[in-house]
Amino acid sequence: MRMWSRSLLLASTCALAMLTAAQGQTRLADNSTAPLRGPILAQSEPAERVVPEKQPYWSWFRYNSSVLATWKIEADPADSNIVHAKPTRLGLASPQRKVLVLYPRASSAYDVSITKIFNVFEDKLLDAEVTIANFKLDDKLGQEQIAKAEADGYDLILTMGSESTAWLWSKYKNGKLPVVSVCSKDPVVLGQSPGYDQGSGTNFAFTSLNMPMDVQMAYVNELKPKLRNIAVLVDSKNLSAVETQSKPVVEYAKKRGIRVLELSVNDPANAQTELTKLVSAATAQMQRNDPDLKNSLFWLTGSTSVFKEIDTINKYAGPVPVVAVVPEIVRDGDSTAAMSIGISFESNAHLAAIYSVDILNARAKASELKVGVVSPPDIAISFRKVRDIGMTVPLSMFEAAGTIYDYEGKAVRVDGANLSKKSN
Template sequence: MKTADGALKASSYPKGKNGLSGKPGRDGSASASPGTAASLTCKDWFSLSAESAAHWRLSPAPEDGMAFVLRPRKEAAPKERYRIMVLFPKKSSAYDTAMETILSVFRDKNICAEFVGVNFFMKEEAGAAALRQAEADPCDLIFSMGSGSTDFVHKNHSAGKVPVVSVCAKDPVLLGQIRDYDTGSGNHMAFTSLNVPVALQMAYLRKLIPDLRNIAVIYARKNRSAVITQFRPLRDMAGRQGINVMEIVVEDRKNARAEIESKMPAALESVRKSGQEKNSLIWITGSTSVFREIETINRNAGVIPVLSAVPDVVTEGDNSAVLSIGVSFENNAYLAAIYAIRILREKAEAGDLRVGLVSPPDIAVNFKKAREIGLLIPFRFFELASYVYDHEGKKVRMKGQKVTDLAPQP
């Protein structure tokens, strides 16, 4: 669908303080010229890196800081200009990463689009208003950012006219949003998944630790999607294989650090008393409140390997998991962007698209952490890894490509 200039009507939203930081542009936008090192933020819930800010202008819409518009800084006169709404449920660094990836894909493929970001903070009235706005303005497509937004849109917009693509959302089949992985939704929603099938995940874990006896799973109880798609499937499969599963549950996500600090020692006491540290692992689910506490988790883990379903938790330096087997926010967002382009340019029907799965899974390895705890990484893992950090914790492979002449010795 072709749009006019596509400016979001601020009058459609409550007025108030705009909440944008950055140098104001002449049009009232927060701006950064190419070559500067200025990142941009929208209030305290969205951040745009300096690299992206060199190519995209972040404008306040509306004045209360709960929404923004991103437009290209430079664009030729396009035959088509698309308006895309991105529905956010909360603040998350994962969503910033996903948004950066989507912007990069659209720019690389020379697709002229503006992105209207709306944070509805999981409030039904605000979410419904955003969906009505997407239909009325109208938007050409909606990205439902995160499992919370995707669940809300599935319940409130599956019969809508504007096509939807989920991004940074967990397994839609396990969440009951779609029947299976090979059949489209039949409505206006196309789904992607952040999950790796649990059978495949378990196969990797058994390859890493053949005599695996214990898995301590850390998850947030209120993160419904992580509980349903990550914790329960792993618990059930581990139980069938005779592996003991210990739960470390965060009840209050705002108090996650203190809860993890107090609960981990007790949960791991039996493992340490039995001398089974080398046959055990700690598994971090995709709960933001959990994986952002990686420093606390590492400190309490000792020599027990800390693994994650989130590749982004494996990073440079010490505040990193040793290994991840999952789907990166970046690769999931890339797939979601490709789905969106198929819908916009190729006129594919969102409801005809099968669930977007990243395969093989993204593997990330930090050899510094592995050496510290004496964990041997199978060479096959090293071969397959998209992200590798060497024995000093420095990045040597990124997105499957070598970034330095120094290679780690597995």
């Protein structure tokens, strides 16, 4: 397993930014130097600007608006399920590389991931056009995209989400183009990689949203050293979450004599109603061996249909803390988990983007890259929620947390950096 620290990821980006600035000053000082890229877009015919929310792709493809400062993003005129993105710094020049990103559907997790990928590609000055295609997990549409990518001279495919990764693995293992997984769960548990400390031996390079279970549970033990009950919340239809985020926790806890309550949502469209019954019943069961509920917790997996109902879960969990494996579920305000211990969509996407850049620049081979896991985990804490439920946070976890929201639910630390409050 290739363990990547968040500080290393940030340091590589900062170092490149300083180098880029120095190079920019050199070019400005030498007027005879030809532009690094093509003519600027301002020299071409100005196009009518359409706000992203009104684009035909917005129902399935979204990103942070800050991306538009460095990328030109356009819908394919012939297909609303295809989007083309090109760095504005390229101007009218043709990109040197072509990247295809395969989406299975819309997801807020993918919005975070693609935003980070755009940012890293820009930081690395990657000369690449990025095409994003929503193949809707349709075999025919997916095969058409692969064939077109090969015919049009694409250089790399990014699979967005576990569903896309599983589909492409079954259809394109040992294919012509290198593939990098992003926003996808543990490839070893899912049988896609032979081991963490070795490459796949195929055209696939894997990254993982999961962290080693013993490491993750060590943090849980620090939070609740006398843990008696753990209720695992998962979408039964989300097979990757079941296999990599639910079953391992269940097995780990049972081996250590911890009572496990498996709470599975069977109909994602009816998740709120199901969770109302499941969580309230679980809280009542926890009180049988933990009357004051001080040694119990809810374990929230990365199932979108489940974690988007965080308000419902909190309502019926009462004083029992909700701990998520996805850091993005801890956020400002009241609609938040109390804490998260896991790998964020953003950190994982950052690593996947670096893998992609290294492969495109011939610094690495997809077949040889070890499974990419960011370590230590992204810990996020909402002290507003912590106070509401009367939970205690160990000092060591407070110090290790990269993201913290204060008692008012406002961010005071983000990505390890403390935010200064503005004085009135």
